[in-house]
Amino acid sequence: MAQDFRLPDLGEGLPEAELVQWLVAVGDTVALNQTIAEVETAKAVVELPSPHAGTVTALHAAPGDVVAVGSVLISFDTAAVPPSAEAASASVSAAAAPASEPNLVGYGAAPRSAARPQRRARVAGTVAAASDTAVLEAAPHDAIQFADVVERAVERPRSTPPVRKLAKQLGVDLALVEATGASGVITRADVEAYAERVGAVTVAPVAAASAEPVETFELPRSGEAGERTTRTPIRGVRRVTAEAMVRSAFTAPHVTTFLTVDVTATSELIASLRADRALQEHRIGIMAVAAKAVCLALARHPGLNSKWDDAAGEIVEHHYVNLGIAAATGRGLVVPNIRDAQELTLVELADAIRGLAETARSGRTAPADMMGGTFSITNVGVFGVDAGTPIINPGEAGILALGAVRRQPWEHRGEIALRDVMTLALSFDHRLVDGEQGSRFLVDVADILREPGRAMLLR
Incomplete structure (x- = not known):
């Protein structure tokens, strides 16, 4: 019996997805819930499991095509399934998929250990x-x-x-x-x-930090021919990020405040933790310490952990922290978040940040992990930048940018000494947060980075 599989709603409310690659070909025998293709939405690369067991009779899109949700993607002949494939389908169906595996709307995803398609x-x-x-x-x-x-x-x-x-x-x-x-x-x-x-x-x-081919303008060289510009379709993460940033910049009145702080004590703390053999695998760094400082400071300044609900005419204050971590990837900037970050220890935050970054760079961030953030951090210091004016993630009240940690002369105990110094930049929504609240929050974060022991005094 002929069966068509239409591209499902991948749980993101997005109207389309780009076909990255087929993992099957016409004539292949496919078991139920086997991965048949990879598609890229504006938020993540998703593996599509087959909803049918059968023989592939037609592929209705080519890699690179943008397919609308609801369009026919692949066709099967389910009547031609050999007994061996039926048995494989039954065994795959009986196995419960792990909770960490993403599910597509309308049917369950296959475990990664599912058998691969049989090829002619x-x-x-x-x-x-x-x-x-x-x-x-x-x-x-x-x-x-x-x-x-x-x-x-x-x-x-x-x-x-x-x-x-x-x-x-x-x-x-x-x-x-x-x-x-x-x-x-x-x-x-x-x-x-x-x-x-x-x-x-x-x-x-x-280019490690480049997300898209860059438009170039060059004078032609003698004897050389070729295009003087490169054009790239605006889609995927780049398009959605651009739309979100424009919406945020022209909706939320941004204010950015800066503070340069001596973080030598934090650098020494990190060095001592990394020297501890029991903690070496956790890779605790400045980002983890800043994340802990932000969580502690948000508890004291809840205005920075709220959102402006224009439709309801309300300010929504969160009593939890879903901490967004901005990650530069080959597909563009993504901001997955750590759920209930306020409950995590420094070590747990370091592990969570590392996990989010690795998943984002591999293009496997689940769409749900990029929704529901309440406050974000971006580390521009890894690119050698001292400061910037970050744009707030839509639906949040603020974002903190960490600058590069630099060894430079600094006043310390009445004398000039070489110290580790960094600049913090806080952008906040002036509808929700006034200058005093924003400044006090930033000072609290800076105080913890200046003297990490102060965190023992905060609740």
Whole structure:
């Protein structure tokens, strides 16, 4: 029986998604709840599990296409399911998906351990034609591996969008790269190691903080031809971030106040914690200490932990802290938040920040993790910047920017000494917070960073 699968609402209320890659092909036998594709919304890359067991009869979109919610994405013939596939489907259906796995609206997601699609054998000539023969000649041992790949007709290599982008920039064919991790997903390190081994030529430098190709203006050189500009469609994270920032900037009256503080004591605390072998794996840094300081200060200044509900004509004050952590990724800026951050210890905050950052950079942040934030922190200091005027995340009252920690001459106990100094910048919504409240909040945060022991005195 023919069955069409339409792109579901992914639980974000977004009207469309971009198809990143197919993990199945026409003719593949697919088990129920197997991952069939990766799609990228404005907030995250999501794996789509199959709602049917059967044979793929048609793919209605190509990688890079933007598909509207409700449009037919893939078609199946469920009558042609062999007994082995039916058994596999039954076993997958019986297994309960872990609570941490994301669910799509209308049906459950598959566990990551679900079996991969069964592929029909491909024609070796077709695959070989798509490969980089120069790379094969440079690495005969990998050519043997490639021949084995064709012989076994394996599926398309699994990787994340940033890794695929890196591979393209380095001129690396992912079909020749072996995943070293237990998950079977090709990582950035796998691609870089392969490129170094075979001497792949870098096509373009990788910019760590760049989210999109940058429009360039260059004078043409003698004897060279080519485009003088690069145009990139405005969509995905870049589009949604832009819309949110414009809405915030022209809705909430922003005020930004600055304070430069001696954080030497915090630097010494971090150094001592990192030297403790029992804590080394937690990677406690300035961001975690600042997060703890913010949570403590918000309890004393609840106006910074509220939102302006224009529709209801109310100010909503939160009695919890969902702390947003701004993360620069290959797809743009995302701000996932730590739920009930006020309940976490310094070590737990450090672990949560690290986890959010790693998930965001891999493009796997769940949409729910970017909703419901109450206050945000952004660390511009990692880029060598001393200060800035951050724009408030819509629906929040404030955002704190951390500048770079610099060793410089500073007044200390009546003398000039070399100290660790950083600048804090607080932007707040002047409808909710006046200058006095904002300043007192910032001073409280700075006092904790200046003397971390003061946190013992706060409730």
